[in-house]
Amino acid sequence: MDAVSSAPPQRHGAMQLDEAKRNDARGITLLEELAAALQRRDSPGLTEEDRHRVAVEDVEPVLVLLQEVLHASTSAAVALHQDATGHGPHSHPVEADMEDLWQKLRIADCAEQDAQLKAELVNGLTHASDAEEATAARVLWGAQPWLSHPAFKTEQK
DSSP, X not given: OOTTTTSOHHHHHHHHHHHHHHHHXXXXXXXXXHHHXXXXXXXXXXXXXXXXXXXXXXXXXXXXXXXXXXXXXXXXXXXXXXXXXXXXXXXXTTTOOHHHHHHHHHHHHHHHHHHHHHHHHHHTOXXXXXXXXXXXXXXXXXXXXXXXXXXXXXXXX
16 A cells, blocks of 8 residues: 555645646656757767667657656546545545535646646657757646646645
């Protein structure tokens, strides 16, 4: 049993948020690594064999790790939504007042929007992408329009 699944109900949501923010930071780092790998792959003077080696050894693993971050972000958003709507293992809708429920729904919605943005960015990156595309994805990801939402700040009380 992991730390999140064994947490008391009142801490479960905060732990999911912390996990989403850790995944967010990991994604930014991976996008920086991807931009650097794509720049190496597209460097002048490389043979086609060298370009292929960089693609296999440097680009592909980062693309796979970005998919893992995307999966983790989506899982966190689903768990937050399930808990907010009373369908999760740590949800107690009868015990929640309407203000608390509304807050949980807003947080779950922000996490879902964040996961959708990340899906658009990650799924748009391929072996054919260039360093500029990865950098643009990193800038959009780093803007954190959803994980910086005020709803998250009130949850941390």
